[in-house]
Amino acid sequence: MDVLELARWQFAITTVYHFFFVPVTIGLSAIVAWYHSRWIRTRNEEHLRMAKFLGKLFTINFALGLVTGIVQEFQFGMNWSTYSRFVGDIFGAPLALEALLAFFLESTFLGLWIFGWGRIPERLHAATMWIVHIGTVLSAYFILAANSFMQNPVGYRINPDTGRAEMADFLAMLTSPVQLVAFPHVITACYMVGGALVMGVGVHKLRQAKGGALADRRMYRHAARLGAVVTLVAGLGVTISGDVQGKVMTEVQPMKMAAAEALYETPPEGECAPFSVLTVAGLGGEDPTHVLEIPCLLSYLGTGSWDGQVQGMVELENEYRASFGDSELTRADTYIPPIAMTYWNFRLMMGAGFFAMAVGAWVLWATRKDRAPMQRWVGPLMVLAPIATILGHSFGWIFTEIGRQPWVVFGEMATHTAVSPSVGSTDVWISMGVFTLLYGALAVVEVRLLLEYIRRGAEPFEEPRLVTDDEPLAFTY
């Protein structure tokens, strides 16, 4: 493999891995903060026990999200130095703001939350977790703004003297149409992950607690149902924002939408485009075999009108060749992204989300009154639902990034021109190998630790109080 291919694989591996933890951090911090605040309002002991229990799972996950995020910050410079030079003027600003506004907030207030038991007044203490949550959401906003620029560059101009992209309108960049639909889509999908995780853990512990203490059963049922409601409501948000996003995408990146559908030829004038649910073979363009088609749905998804015109890839490629073919920075062999990757990831993303929502609805039904779902298959299902939501993010990101190819910055810079000229393939082999092994090992450690803490469950209630100076602290390392 050459440097370009290696660098792309490394970026894919480190980023997809990093994004296993990000949605958990965002979703779970909100639920932990909610339980902590509820305890202060209601003095319901079970709420404090859940806040602490889920808080442990949160910190275990946060650790990995943080360390894999450090790699993200530096690998633009390591592997993509030409890209960094070209767009640093614009792309660097949200990254710097992310660190200044969000990372300090998250890490400082998480430290306050973890070590603050018995040291900070209780209302303030509960607020620290809300601030952590706000930090995670801010962080997502800035990094998505940077990504949205790559999908749909706005608010910039190319300086003819330096050949670089320069900032022209920062606000326009932070509020581009792509950003305004991507942010709610990603954030609600993060809440889905938090919800599905709490639901899965809640149902699992509820099954274990059957016949045990009433308080435990009540506590875990509450968590299971809360998680299910969050999954469903957030899932609805994901669906709606995704629908809007599809229309924006058709407008600014029509090629991505066409690739998501393996739509080669533009349908004849006056005919609408069908949405294919499944396709066997034929993604190469020779007579696609759509197994199951919903008439006109693609037209609706893409344009909001049932007979809207959706362009096919062949026509689009001709247009792109005509407008971008001659520039040094944009020259690419083909303007069509890898079809199978976009087609299937698009469907897997939606399938995973709808699956988790279906499980959420079922959990609400199965835990009504005093019921606990005891069937044998429920256990695996509760593992599968949160994993589906997390993988849904991965599928979505792979779709959106692969669908952007061959661009690294849409319409401005082709991916193959963006790599570091001074870095050899040996260096990238080494770093890719190291990161893959390290990340793999850390995944094993993290999953084991999470399972161990889930198995232990919530600790018995202990009345919190401010500690004096010479007694043992409520929390130490």
Place this chain on the structure above:
Amino acid sequence: MDLVLIWFVLIAVLWTGYLVLEGFDFGVGMLLPLLARDRGPGSAPAVPGQRSTSSEDRRRTLLTTIGPHWDGNEVWLLTAGGATFAAFPHWYATMFSGMYLPLLLLLVTLILRNMGLEYRHKRTDAAWVRRWDVAIVGGSVIAPFVVGVALTNLVVGMPMSEHLSGTTAYTEFSGSVLDLFTPVTLLGGLALTALCLTHGAHFVALKTSGPLRQESRTLARLAGAVAAALSVVLLLVLGADRGTVASWVAAGVAVVALVVAIAANTKGAERLAFVGSSTTIAMVVVGYFLMLSPNAINGRDAGPALTLEAAASSSMTLTIMTWAALVFTPIMLGYTVWSYWIFRRRLSVDHMARPDTRTEEMVG
């Protein structure tokens, strides 16, 4: 002062903040094996080869002094990286692609160290704890060493050559990884590591009570002497080549501050000792940046340098970033100081809940 210069100063401030703050938590990491040995009768472990309870309590006390802070300290590095990307894209691109493998080493050690700090206390079995201790101690030694090597490379100069991209000229690293490790850059790594160790010992003396406090003061004297010797040689070597009046002044202040810190530590003025080693680290960074200016990266052997002007972003980006920094930095500093204030009290091994009464491993 023009915006390019302001941002050069701000990048220096970020590196100062990073090394002063994470410097002491690196130091505390290095102190784990040094301060946790059992001394005196009655502290021998019950099982040969096992750590005694008191030794484990000492480690936990040390780690708890930095527990609420190390994560926030590290964000200074991320902010320095992000700000360099935004304000000086060419600097960011050239530095991080040029120092590819050292940066990889830094990232890996930081990852393992962070995981150690987060996961060590999550289980009590000895093998688990010991493994993460290796990660914490190893990371705390290697990370400041690599940072020292990297920053010293910027000053002594990296092998670079001019390239053309379209019609635009830019400088690009043109050496191999071995070019980054010279006697001077290795000395830079060693000096920074020794400074962090001294700084960490001052922090422990300031933040603990009982025997830990006494022993860390003893250690700080020794580490301080080594750090002073290494720093003086380093600053002389660098200054002979790149020194300006201002950088000599900074170097002088750095050395004087370290001497004051060592003296203050000996007399038991722990706050002054900590301020002293903070000043030394800050002045070393200031001296480095003075020897860099007006370049972002010096060139080696009469090779081309990357100038700040060539490396900088457009004035619009710099203006936006300046406003953002003006508004948000005070807020960030405010809650950072507040968190240090909340956890200001001294800790001793008596504050650690005994293993038998600890509710699980974590109440967080």
